[in-house]
Amino acid sequence: MFDIRKYRQAATAAEAVRLLVEDPAARCLAGGTDVLVRLRELHPGYDNLVDIHNVAELKPIVLLPDGTLRIGAGATFTDIMESPVVRECAPLLVEAAASVAGPQIRNVGTIGGNLCNGAVSADTAAPVLALNARLRLLGPGGERCLPAAEFHTGPGKVALHPGEVLLSVDIPKDDRQGWGGQYVKYAMREAMDIATIGCAAAVRLRDGRMEDVRLAFAVAAPTPVRCPAAEAAARGRSPDEAAFLAVRKAVVEDVKPRTSWRATAEFRLHIIRTLAGRVLAEAARRAEGARA
């Protein structure tokens, strides 16, 4: 038995918001792969739940008429991996979803839970930053949209206001079309392991030069981060060894890795520098094949 003290099921996102407003101590339960583990471990603060597991409106993955790719917060990792539109429009998200845990967890865990849980190691966090996604939130005052870069505010902390539910992760057309991208997870095992470092990059070329560059890391700082210094070092240059060497140098300014039982800060920095060059290079290579 899970130590659940209060449990209500929501049929719609609006009902979930109403239930969360009614009881500020309650939190959402989506796939439960974070929440139910915390409950097993008897963490306080997880025993009062609003269950959104079956909220149908949170599940679809669609391409909107304006070209925005909208991934429902309730889409599972498996849904993302198997979605033809995500494969086509945001392959780095497919790579991120495929890197999570094993099949059983991927069949249940959701992208919304992955982001809202606030873990710095969340595998979708860096790709969502590199895609410059917008998070669509529904709260008691209505809907608002937040850039992904403003969502993670501290370790385990996100910018959800009281009563808010994440509806979808939106990637506008201009942030995905013509871009090449990649996500690489560095972990000790090839499956069922949390990232030591996660790296996502997206590049758009113009006349053979890297016109737009986005680089993001998980577990490289207290929150998932974009890398403005490394991006500036690459912008406007042709994707060659000299450019990636500059990126490897500059990225040190963007990150603040720490030592944990998984890896030392020095080792993490080594992985960050290596991946920064390698993943950007692959993103640029893929950008060559991308249709504008």
Add this chain to the structure above:
Amino acid sequence: MRQTVTCTVNGKTLTLDVDVRASLLEMLRAEGLTGTKQGCGVGECGACTVLVDDMPVDSCLYLSVWADGRAVRTVEGELRPDGGLSPVQQAYVDAGAVQCGFCTPGLIMSSTAFVERHAGKRVSREDIRRGHAGNLCRCTGYGAIVDAVERCLKTKPE
């Protein structure tokens, strides 16, 4: 906090009055289906794997109320009506893929889903390993398990 759950378990429709705090694993075992095991209880080992709408899930981390309206399959349901083994179960026996057997019910369900999804497709041993990454086995070293799945995919489905 109780709720009525109507679902099919191994093809049989059940209507149960369950505690909302119960996992699907607890619900199944309370129904006498003790083939499904609990190892870790936190999604790491896969001993509790069952199929929900033909997809493998860790039943230890799945609320029983989520089974409402869905089809659940456990290792017991894989037996043929005449009491014979399913092709996957038989392949495990033939390959010697069972030692202590604690992981086996969960692995059989992962393999069953894997074989159903990949029937007729080309699959490498690496694909099989990835498809079983959510199941731990402390005894066999996995080689014989991969052999069993490989054999199933090579023989024609019934």
